[in-house]
Amino acid sequence: xxxxxxxxxxxxxxxxxxxxxxxxxxxxxxxxxxxxxxxxxxxxxxxxxxxxxxxxxxxxxxxxxxxxxxxxxxxxxxxxxxxxxxxxxxxxxxxxxxxxxxxxxxxxxxxxxxxxxxxxxxxxxxxxxxxxxxxxx
Numbered sequence: 001x002x003x004x005x006x007x008x009x010x011x012x013x014x015x016x017x018x019x020x021x022x023x024x025x026x027x028x029x030x031x032x033x034x035x036x037x038x039x040x041x042x043x044x045x046x047x048x049x050x051x052x053x054x055x056x057x058x059x060x061x062x063x064x065x066x067x068x069x070x071x072x073x074x075x076x077x078x079x080x081x082x083x084x085x086x087x088x089x090x091x092x093x094x095x096x097x098x099x100x101x102x103x104x105x106x107x108x109x110x111x112x113x114x115x116x117x118x119x120x121x122x123x124x125x126x127x128x129x130x131x132x133x134x135x136x137x
Contacts, residue, residue, distance in 0.1 A: 004034040007079045010087045014039025014065045015046040016110045017083040020127055023058045024134040036075070038068045040087055046110050048123040056127070083130070084108060104133055 007025060009018040018037035025035040042065040050060050071077065081102045082088035088103040109123040 004032060005078045006034045006076060007036065007081060008071055008075070008077045009035070009037040010039070010068060010080060010082045011037075011084040012040050012086045012108075013043035013110060014067075015043045016049045016123070017106050017108065017126065017130060019045055019049050019060060019063055019065075020053060020130045021081070021083055021104075021134060022063065023053055023060055024131050027058055028134055036066075036071060036077075037063070038066045038071055040068055042067045043110075046123075048109065048120055052120070052123045052127045055124070056131070106130060 007029075009021040009025075011018040014037055018039065022035045022037035025033050029035065044065045045060060045063065053060055078099045079102065080098050080100070081104055083104050083106050085103075085105055088105075106126055106129055107122075109119070109126045112119055112122040114122070
């Protein structure tokens with residue numbers, strides 16, 4: 001995909017928000033975008049992330065939690081989009097080749113406390129916010 005725009009979604013754990021954004025951009029962007037995600041401290045994909053994405057027909061089977069070091073200086077990134085405040089504040093400020101850096105602040109569903117039903121509802125809410133942002137972007 002030589003004419004594709006490379007986008008890297010960055011968050012702290014690469015367990016929820018950035019994974020969702022990557023999946024939605026792959027789905028809606030088609031061949032126009034090459035979507036990736038990474039975390040400053042990758043933790044693995046949260047099971048509720050997988051579940052709520054399956055609910056909207058997106059399977060994360062080919063995605064995995066990745067560290068930012070897999071991309072820094074190795075992948076030319078057109079757009080770096082931090083999807084959490086911590087990642088925006090702690091992302092390396094020098095990144096060769098970045099054309100545009102953005103910050104989309106979404107709450108962290110993985111840190112939400114409540115019953116399993118409340119947690120799942122919060123994951124769905126964040127998923128829907130991310131989907132709407134990807135579609136409008």
